[in-house]
Amino acid sequence: MKNCITICLSLVFIVLAAALCRGQSDQGEIQITRPVSELGNTKPVPVSIEGFGPEVTEILKFDLYVQGFTFVAPDAAQYQISGSSAGDVVGRVVDRFAKTTILSRSYNGASVRRQAHAFTDDMVLAITGKKGIAQTRIAFKVEASSGNGEIYVADFDGHNAQAVTHDGVIVSAPSWVPGRSALYYNSYKLGNPDIFYHNLSTGERHVIAHYSGSNISPAASPDGSRVAMIMSRSGSPNVWVANADGANPRKLTSTSEDSSPCWSPDGGWICFATKMRERRMLAKVPAGGGEVQALHTPGAPNPTEPDWSPDGKWIAFTLQAGEFDICVMPADGSAPPVILVRGEDPSWSPNSRTLIYARRTGGRYILSLLDVYTKQVKDIRQISGSDSEPAWAK
Amino acid sequence: MKMMKLVYPMTLALAVTLAATGCRNHRPYGVTPIPNGQGGLVNNLGPGGTMGGNQPGGGQQADINSFDNMVPDRAALAAYTIHFAFDSSVIRHSEEANLQSVASALKSDPSTKLTIEGNCDERGTEEYNRALGDRRALAAREALAKLGVDPARIRTMSYGKDKPVDPGHNESAWSQNRRDDFVLLHPKTGA
Numbered sequence: 159m160k161n162c163i164t165i166c167l168s169l170v171f172i173v174l175a176a177a178l179c180r181g182q183s184d185q186g187e188i189q190i191t192r193p194v195s196e197l198g199n200t201k202p203v204p205v206s207i208e209g210f211g212p213e214v215t216e217i218l219k220f221d222l223y224v225q226g227f228t229f230v231a232p233d234a235a236q237y238q239i240s241g242s243s244a245g246d247v248v249g250r251v252v253d254r255f256a257k258t259t260i261l262s263r264s265y266n267g268a269s270v271r272r273q274a275h276a277f278t279d280d281m282v283l284a285i286t287g288k289k290g291i292a293q294t295r296i297a298f299k300v301e302a303s304s305g306n307g308e309i310y311v312a313d314f315d316g317h318n319a320q321a322v323t324h325d326g327v328i329v330s331a332p333s334w335v336p337g338r339s340a341l342y343y344n345s346y347k348l349g350n351p352d353i354f355y356h357n358l359s360t361g362e363r364h365v366i367a368h369y370s371g372s373n374i375s376p377a378a379s380p381d382g383s384r385v386a387m388i389m390s391r392s393g394s395p396n397v398w399v400a401n402a403d404g405a406n407p408r409k410l411t412s413t414s415e416d417s418s419p420c421w422s423p424d425g426g427w428i429c430f431a432t433k434m435r436e437r438r439m440l441a442k443v444p445a446g447g448g449e450v451q452a453l454h455t456p457g458a459p460n461p462t463e464p465d466w467s468p469d470g471k472w473i474a475f476t477l478q479a480g481e482f483d484i485c486v487m488p489a490d491g492s493a494p495p496v497i498l499v500r501g502e503d504p505s506w507s508p509n510s511r512t513l514i515y516a517r518r519t520g521g522r523y524i525l526s527l528l529d530v531y532t533k534q535v536k537d538i539r540q541i542s543g544s545d546s547e548p549a550w551a552k
Numbered sequence: 553m554k555m556m557k558l559v560y561p562m563t564l565a566l567a568v569t570l571a572a573t574g575c576r577n578h579r580p581y582g583v584t585p586i587p588n589g590q591g592g593l594v595n596n597l598g599p600g601g602t603m604g605g606n607q608p609g610g611g612q613q614a615d616i617n618s619f620d621n622m623v624p625d626r627a628a629l630a631a632y633t634i635h636f637a638f639d640s641s642v643i644r645h646s647e648e649a650n651l652q653s654v655a656s657a658l659k660s661d662p663s664t665k666l667t668i669e670g671n672c673d674e675r676g677t678e679e680y681n682r683a684l685g686d687r688r689a690l691a692a693r694e695a696l697a698k699l700g701v702d703p704a705r706i707r708t709m710s711y712g713k714d715k716p717v718d719p720g721h722n723e724s725a726w727s728q729n730r731r732d733d734f735v736l737l738h739p740k741t742g743a
Binding site for chain 1: 565613614616619676677678679680681684687690707708709711714715716719721
């Protein structure tokens with residue numbers, strides 16, 4: 159009888175081993191279509207995490223939580239994540255339903271933190287088929303109570319933060335040049351709100367817009383060849399576009415109360431907040447000039463601070479109505495906006511799934527991450543002072 | 553049972569072989585090296601750093617360089633600060649006397665110029681408020697032009713909500729913070 163049990167166990171072992179071996183070559187992508195109705199309503203993916211030290215466990219949980227995962231016991235998990243972090247990070251992911259190992263990898267070099275982020279990105283790719291965000295960067299402003307501040311860059315979770323400016327003046331609205339280690343931002347260093355271009359690799363910076371009135375809210379075009387901004391040199395704040403170095407500025411709009419331009423990912427449109435027929439709304443204008451078109455946001459009056467997702471599908475924005483809410487709507491206007499959480503100034507992750515945004519607490523701003531499908535939110539590591547105006551590097 | 557005795561070692565051997573192969577496969581295949589950091593950021597805006605980009609205004613605003621070499625006098629017109637309704641850049645009748653006083657001061661000394669600083673309360677997003685403060689300053693500039701002041705003597709500047717006079721979070725603070733401050737500019741003596 160004992161032998162029978164042993165044989166049975168051995169057979170189970172064979173079947174399992176075979177299944178696991180097959181799993182090695184079966185890393186198929188899970189493609190999930192995402193209708194508007196899933197915004198804020200999607201159930202997080204249950205995973206278990208075992209074997210890592212406390213620091214790595216915390217990093218993995220943070221990274222996964224803001225990308226739509228939740229943590230359960232191994233026997234309730236869809237994906238079982240295990241490994242070790244004594245020295246370097248070694249990790250594997252088993253799909254408990256398919257009974258296959260979908261990822262098994264070890265990491266070395268840099269820091270354990272970076273290794274853990276790399277492991278998360280590999281997991282997110284293996285599980286969802288989409289590139290993860292754990293090795294991406296952000297820029298933001300840190301303001302002191304004086305109103306002056308500095309521009310900072312950091313990892314997406316707020317770690318490894320570094321000041322980019324040391325001017326002790328008012329700064330605002332950092333914007334990454336896509337694919338480059340370079341920022342545009344607004345600084346009052348010259349006694350006027352001007353727009354600077356700052357190459358973070360060389361430290362060189364140039365003033366690209368220094369005209370009477372405001373030169374604010376810069377936004378680099380997706381190919382980096384142009385910059386959109388708000389200037390009031392002609393007598394009212396309007397959307398302008400110039401070459402990357404500020405040359406050849408052209409006024410694109412004559413609408414009233416323009417603010418916060420952003421680009422469509424194909425570079426064809428600039429979306430901004432404005433007022434038309436006495437109503438606050440979002441609008442878009444061809445980046446080469448043309449007619450301004452209203453973007454209706456039914457149920458979300460007084461929209462501002464739009465940000466177009468890199469995949470082109472969504473526009474996130476801030477709803478100003480006494481309080482401030484983060485909203486997301488289809489860029490094609492096919493459905494009304496979904497109001498997600500309290501907060502303002504959203505910026506999309508490169509994979510168009512997570513938003514970083516600012517929220518007010520205790521008289522200051524702090525930065526948080528929002529997974530738009532599960533509505534899971536986590537505060538990132540803060541710098542002392544008020545942290546706001548986040549921009550996610552694309 | 554004899555049969556079983558034979559099957560058992562064979563099965564076990566097969567299991568061990570497969571498990572061993574499996575285990576080998578489950579060991580990490582290849583080590584992924586992680587690049588170290590992002591490289592340092594150089595933050596020098598050395599003397600050689602370009603601070604150019606200055607171009608003639610061309611539009612309705614005066615060239616920003618025409619305000620170089622002026623000395624700001626914050627006290628001169630501090631009594632004439634004007635205030636605004638919530639989320640509005642419309643100049644109220646109650647503020648017109650102050651604007652008259654500012655216009656008189658400018659007209660009495662043609663060598664002076666003016667900076668109008670637009671400000672907001674905290675109840676708006678940051679960039680929205682920066683544009684709103686700008687609109688408030690531009691509204692006063694337009695009003696002063698109507699009162700006969702050459703708009704080429706006026707520059708506008710928005711501080712958004714970064715320079716509240718009252719840091720409180722209530723209507724009494726907010727109503728003080730929604731304002732235009734007027735800063736008289738004197739030519740540098742000897743300039």
